[in-house]
Structures are given as structure tokens and as C-alpha cells.
Amino acid sequence: MSYGAWIMLTGSLVGVTCGIVGCFLILRKMAMLADAISHTVLLGIVLAYLVSHSLEGIYMLVGAGIIGLLTAFLVQVLHTSGVQSDAAIGVVFTSLFAFGVILLSAFAGKVHLDVNHALMGEITFIPWNTLTIGGMNLGPSAVWMLGSVLLINLILIFLFYKEIKISSFDPAMASAIGIPVMFIHYLLMSMVSITTVASFDSVGAILVVAMLIVPGATAYLLTDKLIVMLVISAAIGVIAAIGGYYAALIWNISISGSMASIAGLIFAVTFILSPKHGLMAKLIARRSIVAEQS
Amino acid sequence: MNPVKVSNVTVAYDRKPVLQEITFDMPEGKLIGVVGPNGAGKSTLIKAILGLIPTASGTVDIYGKPYKSQRKLVGYVPQRGSVDWDFPTNALDVVLMGRYGHIGWFRRPGKKDTAIALQALDKVGMKEYASRQISQLSGGQQQRVFLARALAQDATVYFMDEPFVGVDAATEKAIISLLNELKAQGKTVLVVHHDLQTVKEYFDWTLLLNKRKIALGPTEEVFTIDNLQKTYGGRLSFLDTQLDPSHVVQS
Numbered sequence: 001m002s003y004g005a006w007i008m009l010t011g012s013l014v015g016v017t018c019g020i021v022g023c024f025l026i027l028r029k030m031a032m033l034a035d036a037i038s039h040t041v042l043l044g045i046v047l048a049y050l051v052s053h054s055l056e057g058i059y060m061l062v063g064a065g066i067i068g069l070l071t072a073f074l075v076q077v078l079h080t081s082g083v084q085s086d087a088a089i090g091v092v093f094t095s096l097f098a099f100g101v102i103l104l105s106a107f108a109g110k111v112h113l114d115v116n117h118a119l120m121g122e123i124t125f126i127p128w129n130t131l132t133i134g135g136m137n138l139g140p141s142a143v144w145m146l147g148s149v150l151l152i153n154l155i156l157i158f159l160f161y162k163e164i165k166i167s168s169f170d171p172a173m174a175s176a177i178g179i180p181v182m183f184i185h186y187l188l189m190s191m192v193s194i195t196t197v198a199s200f201d202s203v204g205a206i207l208v209v210a211m212l213i214v215p216g217a218t219a220y221l222l223t224d225k226l227i228v229m230l231v232i233s234a235a236i237g238v239i240a241a242i243g244g245y246y247a248a249l250i251w252n253i254s255i256s257g258s259m260a261s262i263a264g265l266i267f268a269v270t271f272i273l274s275p276k277h278g279l280m281a282k283l284i285a286r287r288s289i290v291a292e293q294s
Numbered sequence: 295m296n297p298v299k300v301s302n303v304t305v306a307y308d309r310k311p312v313l314q315e316i317t318f319d320m321p322e323g324k325l326i327g328v329v330g331p332n333g334a335g336k337s338t339l340i341k342a343i344l345g346l347i348p349t350a351s352g353t354v355d356i357y358g359k360p361y362k363s364q365r366k367l368v369g370y371v372p373q374r375g376s377v378d379w380d381f382p383t384n385a386l387d388v389v390l391m392g393r394y395g396h397i398g399w400f401r402r403p404g405k406k407d408t409a410i411a412l413q414a415l416d417k418v419g420m421k422e423y424a425s426r427q428i429s430q431l432s433g434g435q436q437q438r439v440f441l442a443r444a445l446a447q448d449a450t451v452y453f454m455d456e457p458f459v460g461v462d463a464a465t466e467k468a469i470i471s472l473l474n475e476l477k478a479q480g481k482t483v484l485v486v487h488h489d490l491q492t493v494k495e496y497f498d499w500t501l502l503l504n505k506r507k508i509a510l511g512p513t514e515e516v517f518t519i520d521n522l523q524k525t526y527g528g529r530l531s532f533l534d535t536q537l538d539p540s541h542v543v544q545s
Binding site for chain 2: 027029082159161162163165166168169170172173174175176177178179220223224225226228229
């Protein structure tokens, strides 16, 4: 496969993986918690490296998973003991992220990551960092990592679909009928953590939030069915990735930046034109009500 | 055996007691209304019984066993405002959620569950709205969807939190006939209610609550000016206008 094709495949996998998990964040009004986790996993990655002395995907996933859960847990603890939830997120996320930055700068010589790379990602290097098993070149390791995470997420969503659905819509009812709402919460947060770390190398901590939130927020405006929302969100992720790659080629700009920008653009257009929830549709509906009354 | 036995239940938020030493037995096959002023702990009582909030002390038994082992016997109608009605789903899907407790892990609702859900929607007069997106339903219709979901739970004891709030006359009638049907089937229903005018008409038994249990018993015995005064405190003038039939404006 060509260099460009690998980048588009990587970007599309980021788009699909983030887009699907992102829908649940939108529905549970947890976009800010995702933002927090996407930053704190940096600490997980650095710690995983310091413990394992390796940048192998599996260590990164475990490290990020643990720190992601720790983030969600600390936010929950602070919130239940009376701190406002946005303040709780702000405190936990900045503290853990700062700790990650300190560790990274202290061991900068040993770790192949740097802060800039962690924040912004560098999808252009992805095709050269390949996975080789027994002398066989299997393609970029990022593709394998993203593929595995996507598969894990899909399996978990498939297995727990009805539990995730009811605990997102009506947590009180869910826990009354015996569904472990907190388990589902932490399950989703683990999915966000591993999704973030798999997307990290490609788009970085800041833009991964765009890929998590924007496609889901757009899909929310376009459909009234959860399953359709998941599909649309994933599709928007792919369109943003491929469109972003070509835009970056044409104007010679950052690939990850232009991917996130395309996603933002799709949202803006949808927000104005969506037939059901768009600005135009609402204006027209309002006009027709006024016209009927007069 | 009594369907619900609440013994010495105390609930506190931070250090403020919300419910204090609540003890009562719910009689089987009755419609029980719970009344009390705002902040009296009416919703909290339901949530404590269903284990949705931690209790500082006390126990709750459903047919002699802890709630956790009796979940399938209990149906719940939360306040309509407690969920986001913009959630991407339709009426039938919401009613199907009432079946989730019976279905178990890793399985999807089947044909039988769909049939039960449709039947429940039919009972509340909402069958033709089954595939309607829930945000497009009126407040009354949303409330009926919640009731249908509780019916789909196929329970023996029901807890309903303010089902009559903000509903139209048609929905109010639908709820009342549903309550009476449940009673005719020998089921026990506890309803948090806010409208004192209709208590005598709707409920066999009444629980008067203001952080503590003021009284529980057959409505004609406990729904007295004296008890209401104890429950609502100094707001007696307001009670006079509410209860004196000569002042009641029929809406």
C-alpha cells in the first residue's frame, strides 16, 4: 500500500473508533470527561514506558487504561463528596496531566515521546513505524493498534448494548432493575482511554477530543435512532480523515489539523442545514407557526 | 405477607436529615397516595426503597426479602423530568427497557418482549405512537410511555413518582383507569402525589409525610384537617382553600 493510503487508513480508523465511542459521551453529557481522559492518558503512557522500558502498544494500552479509569474514579469521588463536577474534572485532569508533563521532561532523554508530539500527534510518521513479526513487515503498528481497539470496542458495545443504552437514558431505572450503572460507566471510560491512546500517535491529545466529540455531536443532529447515530458518527469520522488528508496535501498543512477542521466544518454545515434539528429547519418551523397564527 | 415493609429508615444528604425513622407496612392490593410539602422526602422515600440512594439506617423488605433479590417484583415510574427526552430512541424502545430486568445479560429483547411492550403501550392508549421519536411526544404522552414501561416490567408492587404532574386531562384519566386495573389485579401501587384535591377520589390509603411519617391508613381515616396541618405546618389558609369544596374551581 502507498504512503498516502496508509495515512488515510490510519485516519479512518481513528475516525471510526473515536466516532463510535464519542456518541455515548454525547448522550451521557460527558464530553468534558473525555477531554480530561484524553490528556491524563499521557501520564499513563509515560508511566507505562518507565515501568516496561518499551513503547509497545500493549503496555501503552494498559497504562492508559489504568490512568483513564483513575481519572474517572477521582472525578467521581470528588463529585460525590461535594465538588462541582466541572471543577472536579478541571482539578483532576490538570493535576494528572501536569504530573505526566513533569515525568516526560525529567526523562526526556530516554522517552521517544515529547510533549509537542503527545499534544499534536504526527500522523505523517505513522507509515514508517511498522510492525515486524518474524521478519515479516505487517504494515504500520498504529493500524494494528487502532484495529485491535476498534474490535475491542465493537465487541464490548455489542455485548453490553442494552445495558449501555438504558444506563445512558435513565440511570435511576437502570439501577432499580439491577443494572450495574457504575460498571457501565467505568467500562465506557476504559473504552475512551484505550481509544485515546490508540489515536494518540496519529492525532495527539488535543485533536483526539475533536475526533471523539464532533462526529457524535453531528450525528446527534441527524437522526433519532441510536444505532443510526453510531453509523453516521463513524462515517463522519472517515470522511473527516480522508477529506482532511487531501486538504492537507493540496494546501500543504498539518494532516491531523485539517482532519479535525473538516470534522468541524461538517458539524457547522449540519448545525445549519439538518432537516430535523438544524438552525434553518427551526427558523422555518417558527416562521410557519407565526404565519399560521396571523 | 405485606408487599413492602419499611423499618426505621433514615436518609441524610450531607448532615441534613431528609427522612427520619420512617417505619410502615404497605397493605397488599391498595392504591396508596403519598402526600407532603415540597422537600418532605416523598421521592427520596421511593429512591430509598429501591436502593437508589444510600440509607443512614433502617431496612426495607419486599415480600419479606431484601429488595436486591426481589427486583423482578417491583415496577418503577421515575419523574418524567429525570430523563433526557431528546435521547435518540422511540416510544416502543423505551417501553422495551421495562423488559431488560427480565432478559438478562448479553441477550436482546425478543418477539415475546416486543409483544408485551406493544400490549403495554396499547393499555395506555399509545399503540399508534410506538415508532414515534420520544422528543416528539407531548408531556402527557411521555408520561404514558413511562407507565407503559412499568407495565412491561410485569411487577407486583409499583412505585410511581409524581405521574400526574403536568399531564393533560386525557392522560390523567388514562393513569387513573390504569391504577384501578392494577388494583383489580391485586397489585399494590404507591404514588407520590401533589394534588390534595384528588387524594380522596384516587387513593384507598394515604401516607402523610414530612421528613417523618405523620400518618398512614385508609384515606377517609387519616386524610383529616388535623393530620394535614401536622404535615404542612402553618400553611393552613392554603389548605382551607384547597380542601373546602366551596372554593374549589373545577378545571
